[in-house]
Amino acid sequence: MPALRRPCAALLLSCLLLPLLAMAEQPANAPAGDALRATAETWQADVAAMTAAGDSAARRAVLRQRLDARALPSLETAFSNEDLHGRNLLATVSGAPGAPLLLIGAHLDKVDAGLGATDNASGSATVLELARRFQQRPLARHRVAVAFWDLEEKGLLGARAYVADGGEKPALYVNFDVFGWGDTLWMMVPDAAHPLRAASDAAARETGIALSAGDKYPPTDHLAFLKAGWPAVSYSLVGGDEIPLILQVFAQQTPERMPKVMRVIHSDADTLDEVDATAVSRGIDAVEAALRRWDATVPTP
Ligand SMILES: [Zn+2]
Numbered sequence: 482m483p484a485l486r487r488p489c490a491a492l493l494l495s496c497l498l499l500p501l502l503a504m505a506e507q508p509a510n511a512p513a514g515d516a517l518r519a520t521a522e523t524w525q526a527d528v529a530a531m532t533a534a535g536d537s538a539a540r541r542a543v544l545r546q547r548l549d550a551r552a553l554p555s556l557e558t559a560f561s562n563e564d565l566h567g568r569n570l571l572a573t574v575s576g577a578p579g580a581p582l583l584l585i586g587a588h589l590d591k592v593d594a595g596l597g598a599t600d601n602a603s604g605s606a607t608v609l610e611l612a613r614r615f616q617q618r619p620l621a622r623h624r625v626a627v628a629f630w631d632l633e634e635k636g637l638l639g640a641r642a643y644v645a646d647g648g649e650k651p652a653l654y655v656n657f658d659v660f661g662w663g664d665t666l667w668m669m670v671p672d673a674a675h676p677l678r679a680a681s682d683a684a685a686r687e688t689g690i691a692l693s694a695g696d697k698y699p700p701t702d703h704l705a706f707l708k709a710g711w712p713a714v715s716y717s718l719v720g721g722d723e724i725p726l727i728l729q730v731f732a733q734q735t736p737e738r739m740p741k742v743m744r745v746i747h748s749d750a751d752t753l754d755e756v757d758a759t760a761v762s763r764g765i766d767a768v769e770a771a772l773r774r775w776d777a778t779v780p781t782p
Contacts, residue, residue, distance in 0.1 A: 588604070
């Protein structure tokens with residue numbers, strides 16, 4: 482497609498007016514701008530601290546400091562897999578002792594290349610923000626705990642160790658991997674009838690973002706749970722146009738162009754420059770709303 486040398490009237494219309502119209506059309510119950518900005522700032526600061534930290538131990542120390550700052554009791558559990566040694570970080574967030582467990586998690590480790598901002602400081606910071614929200618306003622029917630897995634990049638080792646080494650089986654495990662930008666909440670849900678799928682659909686609509694839900698999804702920590710027969714879903718936040726291309730890459734096909742995710746992760750481009758904290762704030766609002774709707778579908782004992 483030829484490059485435009487100067488903006489024509491039509492381009493001005495689409496660049497300047499349409500965004501204004503889109504803003505005016507935001508749903509009446511869209512989150513207030515201040516709350517969205519506050520989440521964006523906190524999230525961005527959490528991602529920045531993790532990317533500045535370096536290795537898994539330093540990234541985990543950042544997360545632990547954030548949990549401590551909110552007086553959320555956390556513990557580290559060590560595991561080994563042949564010559565690899567890792568440490569998961571788990572924290573209790575809220576809920577009555579006997580209530581079923583909602584476990585929310587993300588992997589804290591990164592590959593050697595890049596700073597691991599998108600993969601997966603983005604998911605870790607999202608889990609932190611959800612921990613703060615469910616601490617402040619607990620779910621009515623579930624206990625909430627959070628987990629930050631080590632050595633996902635070496636074969637989901639942290640999540641596998643949790644399942645194998647006597648970790649509590651949750652009523653649901655909700656994973657976050659690559660939650661960095663875009664207009665679409667991408668949900669891996671093996672069972673189309675799972676109530677969290679319908680809840681996510683409704684929550685995305687009321688938040689003003691798109692939902693793409695299905696069972697095709699790149700491998701990540703939810704698989705450790707599903708392989709044990711434990712219920713699990715996973716969320717990403719990406720551009721909706723990227724999803725079919727990402728799936729092509731993981732199906733060993735050649736997409737017509739490389740989606741942003743595949744250009745950024747596992748490369749030197751995985752820096753803070755690529756994430757969009759405002760988009761992520763909307764994504765977090767949608768996930769929180771979805772989990773609250775799902776919680777309300779569970780009958781009280
Ligand atoms: Zn990842």
